[in-house]
Amino acid sequence: MSLLALNDVNVTTEAGGRRIDVLRDVSLAVGRGELVGVVGESGAGKSMVGRLIAGMLPKGFATSRGSVTFLDRDLLAMAPRERTGLLGDAIAFVPQHPMTSLNPVLSLGAQFDEHLRRLGQDGKAARRERALAALDSVHLPRPADLLGRFPHQLSGGQCQRALIAMAFAGKPDLIVADEPTTALDVITQARVMELIDELQRDSETGLLFITHDLRLAAQHCQRLAVMYAGEIVETGPAAALLSDPLHPYTRSLVAANPGIAGPVRRLAALPDHMPGLSGFADLPGCRFAPRCPVRDAACAAARTALTEVVPGRFVRGAGACRKQASALAGQDELPRAAADAAAPPILSVDGLGKTFRSGRDWLGRRRAPVVAVDGVSLDIAPGEFVGLVGESGSGKSTVARLLLGLETPDGGRIVVDGQDITGPFQRTAKQRIALIQMIFQDPQSALNPRQRIGRLVTQSMEVRRPPARWPERLERARDLLGQTGLPQDTIGRYPVQVSGGQRQRVNIARALCTAPKVLVADEIVSGLDVSVQAQILNLLLDMRAQRQISMLFISHDLSVVRYLCSRVAIMNRGQIVEQGPTEQVFRAPQHDYTKALLAAVP
Amino acid sequence: MSGEILGIVLRRIAVAIPLMLLVSILVFIVLRLIPADPVAMSMPPNATNEDIEALRREMGLHLPVMHQYAIWLGHILEGDLGRSIAFGQPVFKLIGQSLPATIELAVLGALFATAIGLPGGILLFRLRGRPSEQAVDVGSTLMMSIPEFLWALFLILVFGVAFNLLPFAGRLPPDMTIPRVTGFLLLDCLLTGDLTAFLEAIRHMLLPALALALGTVPLIMRLLRSSLLDVIGEDYVTMARLRGVPERRVINRHALRNALLPTLSLMGVQFGFLFGGTLLVEVIYSYPGLGNLMVEAVRNTDLPIIQGAALVFALAVLTINLAVDVVYIVVNPKLRRAR
Ligand SMILES: Nc1ncnc2c1ncn2[C@@H]1O[C@H](COP(=O)(O)OP(=O)(O)OP(=O)(O)O)[C@@H](O)[C@H]1O
Ligand code: SF4
Ligand SMILES: [Mg+2]
Numbered sequence: 001m002s003l004l005a006l007n008d009v010n011v012t013t014e015a016g017g018r019r020i021d022v023l024r025d026v027s028l029a030v031g032r033g034e035l036v037g038v039v040g041e042s043g044a045g046k047s048m049v050g051r052l053i054a055g056m057l058p059k060g061f062a063t064s065r066g067s068v069t070f071l072d073r074d075l076l077a078m079a080p081r082e083r084t085g086l087l088g089d090a091i092a093f094v095p096q097h098p099m100t101s102l103n104p105v106l107s108l109g110a111q112f113d114e115h116l117r118r119l120g121q122d123g124k125a126a127r128r129e130r131a132l133a134a135l136d137s138v139h140l141p142r143p144a145d146l147l148g149r150f151p152h153q154l155s156g157g158q159c160q161r162a163l164i165a166m167a168f169a170g171k172p173d174l175i176v177a178d179e180p181t182t183a184l185d186v187i188t189q190a191r192v193m194e195l196i197d198e199l200q201r202d203s204e205t206g207l208l209f210i211t212h213d214l215r216l217a218a219q220h221c222q223r224l225a226v227m228y229a230g231e232i233v234e235t236g237p238a239a240a241l242l243s244d245p246l247h248p249y250t251r252s253l254v255a256a257n258p259g260i261a262g263p264v265r266r267l268a269a270l271p272d273h274m275p276g277l278s279g280f281a282d283l284p285g286c287r288f289a290p291r292c293p294v295r296d297a298a299c300a301a302a303r304t305a306l307t308e309v310v311p312g313r314f315v316r317g318a319g320a321c322r323k324q325a326s327a328l329a330g331q332d333e334l335p336r337a338a339a340d341a342a343a344p345p346i347l348s349v350d351g352l353g354k355t356f357r358s359g360r361d362w363l364g365r366r367r368a369p370v371v372a373v374d375g376v377s378l379d380i381a382p383g384e385f386v387g388l389v390g391e392s393g394s395g396k397s398t399v400a401r402l403l404l405g406l407e408t409p410d411g412g413r414i415v416v417d418g419q420d421i422t423g424p425f426q427r428t429a430k431q432r433i434a435l436i437q438m439i440f441q442d443p444q445s446a447l448n449p450r451q452r453i454g455r456l457v458t459q460s461m462e463v464r465r466p467p468a469r470w471p472e473r474l475e476r477a478r479d480l481l482g483q484t485g486l487p488q489d490t491i492g493r494y495p496v497q498v499s500g501g502q503r504q505r506v507n508i509a510r511a512l513c514t515a516p517k518v519l520v521a522d523e524i525v526s527g528l529d530v531s532v533q534a535q536i537l538n539l540l541l542d543m544r545a546q547r548q549i550s551m552l553f554i555s556h557d558l559s560v561v562r563y564l565c566s567r568v569a570i571m572n573r574g575q576i577v578e579q580g581p582t583e584q585v586f587r588a589p590q591h592d593y594t595k596a597l598l599a600a601v602p
Numbered sequence: 603m604s605g606e607i608l609g610i611v612l613r614r615i616a617v618a619i620p621l622m623l624l625v626s627i628l629v630f631i632v633l634r635l636i637p638a639d640p641v642a643m644s645m646p647p648n649a650t651n652e653d654i655e656a657l658r659r660e661m662g663l664h665l666p667v668m669h670q671y672a673i674w675l676g677h678i679l680e681g682d683l684g685r686s687i688a689f690g691q692p693v694f695k696l697i698g699q700s701l702p703a704t705i706e707l708a709v710l711g712a713l714f715a716t717a718i719g720l721p722g723g724i725l726l727f728r729l730r731g732r733p734s735e736q737a738v739d740v741g742s743t744l745m746m747s748i749p750e751f752l753w754a755l756f757l758i759l760v761f762g763v764a765f766n767l768l769p770f771a772g773r774l775p776p777d778m779t780i781p782r783v784t785g786f787l788l789l790d791c792l793l794t795g796d797l798t799a800f801l802e803a804i805r806h807m808l809l810p811a812l813a814l815a816l817g818t819v820p821l822i823m824r825l826l827r828s829s830l831l832d833v834i835g836e837d838y839v840t841m842a843r844l845r846g847v848p849e850r851r852v853i854n855r856h857a858l859r860n861a862l863l864p865t866l867s868l869m870g871v872q873f874g875f876l877f878g879g880t881l882l883v884e885v886i887y888s889y890p891g892l893g894n895l896m897v898e899a900v901r902n903t904d905l906p907i908i909q910g911a912a913l914v915f916a917l918a919v920l921t922i923n924l925a926v927d928v929v930y931i932v933v934n935p936k937l938r939r940a941r
Contacts, residue, residue, distance in 0.1 A: 054844055088846035095844075100837040105859045105935060114855075115845055150935040166845070 002029040003206040004053070004174055009066035011048060011057060018281045022061060023048055024231050027306065030174060030206040035197075037209045037217030037238065039253075040227035041274055041529035046210045048230075050178045053091065053208075055083045071173060089119055092167035094177035094196075098160035098184075102151040108162055109147030112169075119170045134165040138195055157188040161195065168199050175200075178210040185391040186556060190600035193220055212529070214253050216602040218242035226250045229274055229287040232306065236313035247315045248292050256534035258563035260586070260601045266541075267563070269534035273499050286318060294320040344418075345379035346550045347403075347436070347518045352376040352412035354398055372398040374574035376412070380518065383548040385540075387561035387582065389597070390571035396554045397441075399571075400522045403552070404438045405429070417517050433460055437511040439521040443503040447495040447510075454491035457481070457509040480509040485539055501532035505539065512543075519551040525560060537563055558601050562586060570594045610931055611924070618920045625916040626678070629909055630671050678913070684906035688899070693910040696895060701914060702785035703773060704884065704891035708877045708918075710807055711814030715876065716869070719819045723826025723865070724858070730831065746820040751882040754813035758886070761809060769806050771888045778802060810887040814879050818872045825868050829861035836860070863934055870926030874919040 011023040023045050030036045038046050051057050052068065055075065068075040070091065075083060087093075095101040103111060112131035113124065121127050128147070135143035138161040151159060160180060167175050177196065181189035197220055200207050211217050217224055218238045225235040226249065234247040245251040255268040270291045280287065285301040292299065302318035309315045315322060354373040372395045380386050390396050401407045403414060405421065414422045416435040437460075440446035447456055454477040461468035461476065468476075477491055484505040490498055495506065504524060511519055521540075525533040537560065543549055555561050561568055562582055569579035570593065578591040589595045658664055665673070677684070683693035726742070729735040748756075762770035773787055774780065780799050783790045791800035833839060834857055842856045843849070884893035892911055899907035 056840075056843065084846055084848065086846070087844055093841070093844040095837060095841050097837050101841040103838040103842070103856050103860070105863075105933060106856075107935070114847065118846055152936050163841075 002031045003034075003071065004028075004030040004208070005067075005069045006049070006052070007067050007069070009052065009068060010064045011045075011052060011061055012064040013061045013277075015278050015281075020277060020281050021064075022230050022277060022280070023052070024280075024287075025305070026066070026230075026232055028225055028232065028235075030208050032173070032206055033200070033204050034223070035200060035207045035209060035221045037211060037221035037224040038227060039211055039214050039217045039224055041212060041531065043229075043274055043276060044227040045230040046212075046227055047178055049227075050093070050176045050208070050210055053174075053176055054087060054093065055080070088115065088172075089170050090172055091174045091176065092170060092172040094160070094164055094167050094175060094180045096179040096182055098163055098180075099151065099156050101163060102154075102159055104151050106150075107147065108149055108151070108154070112147065112162075112166065115166050116169065130169065134169045135162065137168070137199070138162070138165040140165070156184050157192065160184065160188075160192055164192070164195060164199065168203065168205070171203065172205055174206045174208065176208045176210070179212070180209075181216070182211070182213075186558075186600045187391065187596055189216075190602070193602075196220070213602065214242065214530075215257065219602045226253070229283070230280060231287055231304075231316060233288065233316045234314065235306070236310075240313065246309055246313060246321070247288075247317065248294055248321050249288050252291075252293075253530060256530045258534075258537070258559045260559045260562060260598070264563060267534040267538055269538055270531045273501055273529070273532055286316075288317075292319075292321070296320060343382055346382045346384075346417055347378075347380040347552070348413075348415040349376060349378045349399075349403070350413045350415075352399065352402055352414065353410045354402055354407060355410055371574050373402065373409075376571075376574075376576055378552075378569055378576065378579070380550045380552060382517075382550055383544060384567065385544060385551045385553055385565040387565035387568040388552055388554045388571060389556065389558060389561055389568060391556060391597075394571045395574040396571055397522055398574075400438060400520045400552070400554055403436060403520050405432055433463065433516075434514050435516055436518045436520065437514060437516040439508055439511045439519060439524050441523040442527065443500075443507040444495070446507060447503065449495050452492050452494060453477075453481075453486075453498070453506050456495070457506060458513055459510060460513045476513065480512055483512060483543070484509040485535075499532075501528060501535060504528060504532075504536055508536075508539070517550060519549060520554070521551055522554045523556070526555065526557065533560070540564060558586070558597065570597065607928060607931060611928055614924050614927055618924065621920060622917065626675060626913060627671065629912050629916075630674060633905055633909055634667070683910040683913075686899070686904055686907050688902040688904045688907075693906045696907060697892065697910050697914055699785065700890060700892045700895045703787065703889065704877075704880050704893060705918075706786055706788060707807060707810055707884070707889065707891060708814065708873075708880055710811035711876055711880075712869075712873050714811055714815035715818040715822060715872070718815060719822030719869075720826060720862075720865075722819060722823040723830065724853075726823055726827040727830040727834075730827075742820040742823055745816065746824075748817070750813050750817040750876075750879045751886060753816045754810065754883050754886040757809045757813050768809050770809050771806075773806050773890060774799065774802055810883050810889055813883050813886075814876050817879065818869075818876055821872060822865060822869060826861060826865045829864050830857055833857045833861045859933065863930065866926060866930050866933070870923050870930070873922045873926070877918050877922060878915060 006026050006028040009023055009026045010021050012019055012021050014020065026045075026049065028036070028038070028049070038049060040046050048057070048061075052063065053070075053075070057063070063076055070086070102108065106114075109128070109131065112134070113127050116127040116130055121130060131147060132143045135146055140146055140158060140161050146154070146158070146162070154162070164180075180196070181192050184192060193216070196207070196209075199205075209217060209221055214224075214226075218241065221238045223235065224238045224241045225232045226241070226247065227233065228249045234241065234245070234250045236246070241250065242254065245254050252268060252270045256270070258264070258267060270293075272291055275283065275287070275290075283289070283300070286292070286295070286299045286304050289295045289299040296319045299317075299319040304316050304318045306314040306316045307322055309322060352373055353371075353375055355369050355371045357369045374395075376395075376399060378386065378388075388396050388399065398407065402409050405424070408424045409422065412422070413420060416431075419431055419435065421431055421435065454474060457480045458468070458473040458477050461473050474491075478488060481488060481491060486502060486505050486509065490502065490506070495503055498506065507524070525536050528536065540551070541564065544551075553561060553565055565582050567580065568582045568585050569576045570585070570591065571577070572593045578585060578589065578594045585594065586598060589598055681694050683697070685691065686693055686696055689696060722742075726735070726738055729738060758770045761768045769775070778799055780787065780790050780796060781794060783793050787803045788800060791797070791803055830853075839852060839857055842852045847856070880891060881893035881896060883889070884891045885897050888894070892914060895907060896911040898904070899911065
């Protein structure tokens with residue numbers, strides 16, 4: 001008998017006068033001591049499953065069908081009070097954002113104390129003992145010291161360990177962890193996942209692990225459920241699901257994910273993106289049909305159901321997907337674009353350094369200077385993509401800002417196409433604009449929401465003297481949209497009127513406007529879903545093939561860097577600790593930090 | 603932790619000292635600029651030129667301005683604020699007599715503002731999304747545009763005149779006296795064991811204190827409401843709910859403590875204004891405090907008193923800000939030193 005069982009649950013809301021099933025026919029079971037993963041892209045409804053279990057659906061959302069049983073009791077029929085009573089005790093949660101999930105004005109000790117008292121532990125001293133033991137169980141050193149600290153004095157990893165300790169403190173029957181490692185660095189993520197595995201192994205606790213990362217889920221879970229647009233499209237044992245995905249969506253998820261080892265093949269990217277909530281209403285049949293490569297005429301209207309295709313493996317669908325899947329369409333191995341070694345580098349950085357001496361804090365104490373970039377040297381050949389990898393705070397973005405002239409370096413030289421552009425921005429602005437452009441991390445905030453896309457992508461033509469005429473700009477805008485795979489009708493739209501993936505294309509188009517020699521891309525795919533990420537990565541590859549563009553590709557994601565870049569530089573604490581051809585660095589890392597990074601990739 | 607807070611207090615005091623000096627310079631200069639001759643004012647009409655010259659010398663008015671200021675400041679630091687021209691008494695003593703009444707009034711006003719404002723803010727927050735929210739919202743906006751002296755008049759009209767519920771002049775009924783011990787009337791009543799007088803004193807303070815409070819209340823309410831609305835969407839609030847913390851406690855312990863921070867800094871500024879507001883309110887209620895003394899002095903061009911009172915007002919505002927800063931630091935751990 002399973003611990004938690006969702007049976008054909010529909011969660012419904014109303015939008016624009018129509019009833020919309022945010023979750024449709026969701027069935028899911030977690031057994032005692034079992035680790036089950038729920039995987040899907042943003043907006044698939046994963047968090048809604050967590051909220052359903054917690055009994056905290058957002059305003060205007062309600063369960064319209066199905067049942068949720070926990071320990072043989074119907075949660076939906078339970079009195080709200082009784083249901084709240086289960087939270088934290090029998091059902092515990094691990095949040096996505098550990099840093100902001102602890103109350104900033106209460107010490108960790110006070111929050112533990114409250115929690116343990118809620119769990120019925122009498123006596124302040126006894127509660128303290130238990131808190132110390134709990135912190136010890138998540139391998140946090142010096143727990144007594146930690147109890148006196150406030151959240152802002154802890155790192156993200158420490159916060160998440162503390163929250164995990166709280167979750168396990170009541171020996172709950174079930175833990176729901178919604179993206180528990182998404183906000184953490186790769187290395188910290190690996191350690192936290194290890195910890196969850198360990199604690200869960202030692203207990204009878206069932207764990208529902210919600211994530212967008214299929215590989216990570218497959219690595220840690222016994223069973224997986226893949227969600228798309230509010231439905232579970234495939235469930236099965238984790239290993240089989242990853243190695244031999246059955247549903248076309250799962251297959252495309254696997255195919256869209258560049259690996260960290262093995263041959264590098266061109267990613268098979270699905271067209272378009274997952275519909276938003278209001279789009280669900282127009283999809284009475286298979287919700288995946290608009291993007292499905294094997295759909296047939298009946299799919300869009302057909303009622304779909306989960307069917308057991310292979311023993312123990314279920315697939316939702318009505319068409320070709322129900323037959324056992326054919327092998328993935330083989331993609332050709334990508335030729336590694338060997339950079340022209342003889343050509344002089346297009347970008348050459350030598351001994352770049354930047355130290356921030358950021359004044360005083362509010363009490364007038366002098367802050368310690370921060371060495372953000374320390375003697376960084378790097379060459380990029382024409383037509384070469386070089387990856388710059390490191391954790392958050394390692395100085396990657398500062399390197400980008402120095403290259404663009406947004407910060408002035410303390411030392412070193414930046415030479416692009418034979419021209420020294422090291423000086424402050426004003427002096428070198430003209431040269432820079434034609435030579436080097438930046439693609440920003442967050443297109444949402446990088447694009448002025450009040451300007452139309454046609455204007456946005458040709459913004460750099462405004463600074464020309466005399467300024468470019470509008471027909472000329474329009475023509476250029478059309479050309480740029482074409483180059484970046486955007487439909488021509490986006491030219492008159494505002495940034496909010498296009499999807500996240502399209503916004504990133506707009507961002508890229510804008511950087512291409514002056515036909516620069518070098519692009520600097522800072523984490524440009526980290527906010528995107530894998531299927532959209534694959535589209536963008538392929539776009540960048542096509543751009544490189546068509547024109548000799550060079551790029552410094554900054555990312556924390558090693559597999560993405562491996563896919564795009566022929567050379568890679570690993571950055572840690574402001575220094576490049578290792579650089580070389582990507583394959584060589586990944587196969588035989590020399591520096592301990594590189595080894596740790598590679599080992600942490602799921 | 604307490605040592606740390608002591609350090610912060612000392613630092614704030616260190617910042618306050620030059621501020622006070624600046625204020626004193628301002629007061630000094632402004633009073634020099636006023637076209638009123640302090641010498642002529644303190645002399646009988648039949649004084650001779652020699653008499654005047656002698657007094658000028660005695661008062662140091664023949665010295666350079668900087669020197670005069672130094673002497674003046676030296677006197678002040680010794681507690682010598684000069685003599686009142688109208689009353690002939692030392693200013694220090696006069697202020698000492700009237701200040702406690704004002705402090706009492708301002709403290710009670712601040713207490714009222716807090717006692718009405720904070721629960722009011724929580725109420726506004728609880729009403730969110732309900733039809734009654736609109737009404738309360740409009741009401742509080744309206745309240746916000748009424749200055750305290752209008753409140754004072756309004757309260758007199760309603761509670762004093764129309765319903766004749768509460769007195770609105772002085773600190774005690776005319777036939778009642780209490781021996782002066784500390785100057786703080788409420789305290790003195792208790793010290794002398796006179797409960798009737800204590801209740802009477804409270805009754806007399808209710809309207810002026812309320813008038814002072816009502817100007818601040820809607821600001822506190824609205825800021826607390828909007829801070830609560832911000833905070834309620836925070837991850838730690840969701841997480842507290844997910845740990846099974848009852849909703850009441852989620853609001854009172856987790857949300858409120860964070861939402862109070864911005865409200866607290868607002869209250870610091872507002873209570874400074876509130877202290878300044880005593881001036882008009884005291885006049886309206888014939889309340890014998892510093893405000894009344896000051897207004898009387900302005901009427902008589904009694905420069906020494908004006909000087910002294912201005913300095914005391916400045917000092918009071920600085921002290922209030924300091925106190926609020928300290929409270930702010932105590933409740934906001936982010937401002938404490940990272941260990
Ligand atoms: N409070 C809300 N009000 C309205 N719509 C909401 C609300 N919360 C979620 N939704 C919508 O419900 C759908 C499912 O959202 P959900 O948060 O469960 O997705 P998710 O899979 O967790 O995505 P992510 O990976 O971004 O966390 C989305 O279309 C989302 O826009
Ligand atoms: S039902 Fe049709 S459209 Fe949907 S996944 Fe199956 S084959 Fe594709
Ligand atoms: Mg989510």
